[in-house]
Amino acid sequence: MKKTVSLVLTGAMLASLAACGGSGAASTTAAASSAAAESKAAETTAAAGESKAAESDEIDPELIKAAKEEGTLVVYGSCEEDYLAAASDHFKELYGIDVQYQRLSTGEVQSKIEEEKGNPSGDVWFGGTTDPYNVAAKEGLLEAYDAKNAKHLIDAQYKDPDNQWFGIYKGILGFMVNKDELARKNIEEPKDWKDLLDPKYQGLIWLSNYNTAGTAKLVVNTMIQKYGHDDGIKYLTDLDKNVQVYTKSGSGPSKNVGTGECVVGIGFLHDGITQIVDNGYGNVDLIIPESGTSFEVGATAIFKGAKHPNAAKLWIEYALSPECVELAAQNGSYQFLVIDNAKQPEQASEFGLDPDNVMKYDFEDAKNNTKKYVEDVMNALGSAADDRFKTE
The missing domain is CATH 3.40.190.10 (Periplasmic binding protein-like II)
Structure with a gap:
């Protein structure tokens, strides 16, 4: 498809198991054997993915262990649902942690955690512009966390000064x-x-x-x-x-x-x-x-009083990694990325958008x-x- 776009600029202005057929003891044994083999292979794959993620992102193995012991993470996502689903599913694939996610606008998330007053039903917030994040931070509803992967942010403006939220993308x-x-x-x-x-x-x-x-x-x-x-x-x-x-x-x-x-x-x-x-x-x-x-700076943050604090911290590290942010463009979200080790979406540049030419x-x-x-x-x-x- 030919992409047609008009940009108005002044100067330089300006993300099953296969069912074993048959019946009888032989087929049942074969099915059980196949299922066991596939289960073992899946465990090996998850362990390899976890090892790769831990190595590439320098995540503390003790944090991963503690997060896995909690076993669950609840994500409120304000990005587009396809990206939210992909990011949540990949986190589960990497770490074996069950992820429950719900897509809500940033204003809805802000209102929800204000009503819950420090006893949030969710653990982390993912995506959506930072203005509601800043309101929540000012009201003491976000948990500060010194994320290791925040060192990959390309500029200080993409992080809350008190580490209460971290940027993952930028949109014009x-x-x-x-x-x-x-x-x-x-x-x-x-x-x-x-x-x-x-x-x-x-x-x-x-x-x-x-x-x-x-x-x-x-x-x-x-x-x-x-x-x-x-x-x-x-x-x-x-x-x-x-x-x-x-x-x-x-x-x-x-x-x-x-x-x-x-x-x-x-x-x-x-x-x-x-x-x-x-x-x-x-x-x-x-x-x-x-x-x-x-x-906008699209962000991610931990809710104060999160029920799964270690899984929440692990999510932040994950959200600040190419493993996560590069899923955006693969799922129809073409924001500019704000970490230095991630590949920018080609589509944004193709349409002439410049992430630096803004007020x-x-x-x-x-x-x-x-x-x-x-x-x-x-x-x-x-x-x-x-x-x-x-x-x-």
Whole structure:
């Protein structure tokens, strides 16, 4: 498939056993023998994989032993479900630890662990932008851990200063548009953030929900950091006039652009790449806002009070290894990776995205004020927020 993409740039702007047939004692014995052989082979393979992982990632063998004794890990994942499933299954394959995982948006995870107040039903958080992670860290809901594999992070900005979360990927915020629908309506593509306020885009824009999606929280922080608090809030209330749908998850808009249900989606551009490359939507264009845009750091963290603390620590080491992060591109997630010993996804570069050409994002301001800023936006929207921002 020919990949068609339009990037709007200013200067350089800018992841069975085979059933033994037959019956009788002979076939039963053969089946038992075959099953035993295969079981032994599986154990040998798991041990070899574990040994390789421990050696390559320099993981303490005592940590692996303690994690295996706990035997279980519960993961709340805010990345795409295919990547979450692949990462969880591979962890089980490497270490023989049963992994129970559930896909939830970052806002949903944040709300869940706030309600559980230090007695979390999950052990680790995996994927999703760090703004909700920072809120959870400030509220004392994440466990600090001095991860050995954090030495592979390419920059200090990809780690919480107190080791409460660690970055695993980076995504660029922008617009995804259905070029066929825009052409049919004789409307040009938006080039910058303020273009989205034009009445011609009324009812054409999709954005994620400020209450449930880390992506939307990043949009709030980005507008406030670009325009100042009051003008940033005003921008978002003006934008609301043109928004047709607020989705629960940050990737929701991207999944509806190719079909034309959403004409202009705001979100991470790697989600748009997934729609073009994996789902064949050549009618999707990707746009980097001319005046600059921000980025997410997708992260992983341990919940304070985790029931399986050693398995949780082992997960962090695993999540900061090529064994884990390279599974992203193999499962339709094309974010830039932020550890120095992992192979970057070719698809992101092919579409002209540059992970370094983004605005300087104030993580500390986001950490201290995200919850307040979201409340400010919702208060400014007033009654308009009652019906359009569902959390269920």
